[in-house]
Amino acid sequence: MNQEIIFAPSTAVGGAxxxxxxxxxxxQDLVxxxxxxxxKKTRSTFDRNYLYYGFLQDPVSERIIDEIYLVFFQENKSYTGEEMVEIHCHGSKAILTSLSDLFxxxxxxxxxxxxxxxxxxxxGRIGLSQAEAVQELIDAETSAQSQIALNQLSGELKSTIQNLRDQIVDFGAHLEATLDYPEEDIDELDNDALYKPIxxxxxxxxxxxRSYQRYEIQREGIRLxxxxxxxxxxxxxxxxxxxRDRAIVTDIAGTTRDHLEESFFYKGIKYVLVDTAGLRDASDEVERIGISKALELEQEAHINLYIYDGSKDFEFRESSNTCLHLINKCDLYSADKYSDLENCVQISAQKQIGLDDLLNGIHNLALTFIxxxxxxxxxxTSKRQQKSISEANSSLTQFINSLEGGVPLDIALVEMYEAIDFLSEITGEIATEDIIDRIFExxxxxx
Ligand SMILES: Nc1nc2c(ncn2[C@@H]2O[C@H](COP(=O)(O)OP(=O)(O)OP(=O)(O)O)[C@@H](O)[C@H]2O)c(=O)[nH]1
Ligand SMILES: [Mg+2]
Known part of the structure; x- marks a missing residue:
C-alpha cells in the first residue's frame, strides 16, 4: 500500500x-x-537473494562512495513484503551521510x-504482537528474554490468541443457532459442558x-x-x-545518604542492586531524608538484604518481604558464632568471602519471582497486550455472568463479541491508528 521508497541505516552509525x-x-531500479x-563495470541484471561484491558510485560526480556488498530481495519475500535492497557498507558517519544524501x-x-x-x-507479513516482539528482541538483555521474544516473533502468541478466538466464536455460533432456530433441537447439553470452552x-x-507480571520483573530486574x-x-x-568501587566506603557512620542503584547479571537474571543510607536516629536533615527514602525502598524491594556487623551485637530485623539476613565481617568473628541460624549467610564484603553462597541464595529466591x-x-511481553487480554477476560466473565443470570442471549452475546474484538487487538486484526502509532514510535x- 506504500509506494514511497524509504531508506535508513539498520545498524548503529560508527560500527565497522x-x-x-x-x-x-x-x-532496485534506483540502486x-x-x-x-x-x-568497475556496470551490471544490467541481478539475481535475488545473492550477495554482489563491488562499489557504489555517485552518478553525478562519478565518485566512488564505498566498497560494498549488495543484495536484492523480491517483493513478497522480503522483511517488509516489498521490493528491498540491502547495501552492506562501512559504518562511518561520512559514508552513511553520503548514502542518505544520494538516495x-x-x-x-x-x-x-x-x-x-x-x-x-x-x-500482512507479521501481526502486531510479532511486531512488538521484534523490538523486544532488539532490547533483550538476557538470553531468557530473547528466547521469549523469539517465540513471540515466530507467532506463538498469535496462534494461541487465534485458537482462543476460534473457540469463543464457535461457542457463539452454537448459541446463535439456538437463537435463530429455537424450534430445532440443537445439542441439548447441560450448562457445565456447554460453558466449558468459555x-x-x-x-x-x-x-x-499474569505471565506479563513475571516477564516484567525479569525485564526490569529483581530489586535487591x-x-x-x-x-x-x-x-x-x-x-x-x-x-567495582561504585559507592564510597569509609569507617565514618553515615557515609551513604542518598541511595544508589546499579544493575548486574547473575546466571542470566538481571538484578537492580540498591545501596541505602544506614538506619539510625539521625540529627542531620539530609541523612534523615536518606533514611526515610531507604525505608520506602525497602518496601518496594523484591528481596531485602538485611546486613549486620557480626563482630558486634545486633538484633535481627523482621520483614514481611522476601529477605536474606547477611552477617557481615565474618573475617572478624569466629565461624561457629552464628552457625545454627537459618536464612542467614555469613559474608565478608570487604574480604569477598561467602559471596557465592549469597548469590546462590539470591538466585533461588529470584526464581520464585520470575x-x-x-x-x-x-x-x-507488553503492557498493551496485557491490557487487551485483561479486557477480553472481563468481557468474557461478564458474558458468562449474564448468561447465568438469565440475561437474554442476544444481549449477552454483545459482551462475547466485545471479548473477541479485544483479542483481535492483540494480533492487530483490529487496531486503531493510535495503537499502531504508539507501538512503532x-x-x-x-x-
Ligand atoms: N573487616 C571488615 N570490615 C568491613 C567489612 N565490610 C565493610 N567493612 C568496613 O566497615 C566500614 C563501613 O563500611 P561501609 O561499606 O561504608 O558501610 P555502610 O553500611 O555502607 O555504612 P554507611 O554508608 O555509613 O551506612 C568500612 O571501614 C569498611 O571497610 C568486612 O567484611 N570486614
Ligand atoms: Mg554506605
Missing amino acids: ICIFRLSGKGC QPLYLTQN HSLGARSAQAGEFTKRAFFN YDSITKLSLLE VISGIPNSGKSSLLNALLK TQENNDIPII KFCIGK
Whole structure:
C-alpha cells in the first residue's frame, strides 16, 4: 500500500560495517545504476537473494562512495513484503551521510522509526504482537528474554490468541443457532459442558495476563535493597557484588545518604542492586531524608538484604518481604558464632568471602519471582497486550455472568463479541491508528 521508497541505516552509525536498507517499489531500479563490479563495470541484471561484491558510485560526480556488498530481495519475500535492497557498507558517519544524501537526491526519503516493520505489518507479513516482539528482541538483555521474544516473533502468541478466538466464536455460533432456530433441537447439553470452552478460555486468559507480571520483573530486574545500620558494610557489599568501587566506603557512620542503584547479571537474571543510607536516629536533615527514602525502598524491594556487623551485637530485623539476613565481617568473628541460624549467610564484603553462597541464595529466591506458572502458555511481553487480554477476560466473565443470570442471549452475546474484538487487538486484526502509532514510535530507525 506504500509506494514511497524509504531508506535508513539498520545498524548503529560508527560500527565497522553497516547495513543500509531501502524498501518500496522501484528501489532496485534506483540502486542498479549506482553499482560497479570489482572491475568497475556496470551490471544490467541481478539475481535475488545473492550477495554482489563491488562499489557504489555517485552518478553525478562519478565518485566512488564505498566498497560494498549488495543484495536484492523480491517483493513478497522480503522483511517488509516489498521490493528491498540491502547495501552492506562501512559504518562511518561520512559514508552513511553520503548514502542518505544520494538516495534523497534520487527521490527516496528517510524511514521513520519502525517504518520497515510497520510496512511488514501493513503488508500482512507479521501481526502486531510479532511486531512488538521484534523490538523486544532488539532490547533483550538476557538470553531468557530473547528466547521469549523469539517465540513471540515466530507467532506463538498469535496462534494461541487465534485458537482462543476460534473457540469463543464457535461457542457463539452454537448459541446463535439456538437463537435463530429455537424450534430445532440443537445439542441439548447441560450448562457445565456447554460453558466449558468459555471457562477454559477464561483460565487461559488469566494465565496469559499474569505471565506479563513475571516477564516484567525479569525485564526490569529483581530489586535487591541492601539495608542496615551505619557501618554494617552495605556500600562494601554493593561494590563487592558489582566488582567495582561504585559507592564510597569509609569507617565514618553515615557515609551513604542518598541511595544508589546499579544493575548486574547473575546466571542470566538481571538484578537492580540498591545501596541505602544506614538506619539510625539521625540529627542531620539530609541523612534523615536518606533514611526515610531507604525505608520506602525497602518496601518496594523484591528481596531485602538485611546486613549486620557480626563482630558486634545486633538484633535481627523482621520483614514481611522476601529477605536474606547477611552477617557481615565474618573475617572478624569466629565461624561457629552464628552457625545454627537459618536464612542467614555469613559474608565478608570487604574480604569477598561467602559471596557465592549469597548469590546462590539470591538466585533461588529470584526464581520464585520470575518462573512462569505454566510452560504451555506463551508469555506476553507488553503492557498493551496485557491490557487487551485483561479486557477480553472481563468481557468474557461478564458474558458468562449474564448468561447465568438469565440475561437474554442476544444481549449477552454483545459482551462475547466485545471479548473477541479485544483479542483481535492483540494480533492487530483490529487496531486503531493510535495503537499502531504508539507501538512503532518506540522502535529504532532502520527497523
Ligand atoms: N573487616 C571488615 N570490615 C568491613 C567489612 N565490610 C565493610 N567493612 C568496613 O566497615 C566500614 C563501613 O563500611 P561501609 O561499606 O561504608 O558501610 P555502610 O553500611 O555502607 O555504612 P554507611 O554508608 O555509613 O551506612 C568500612 O571501614 C569498611 O571497610 C568486612 O567484611 N570486614
Ligand atoms: Mg554506605
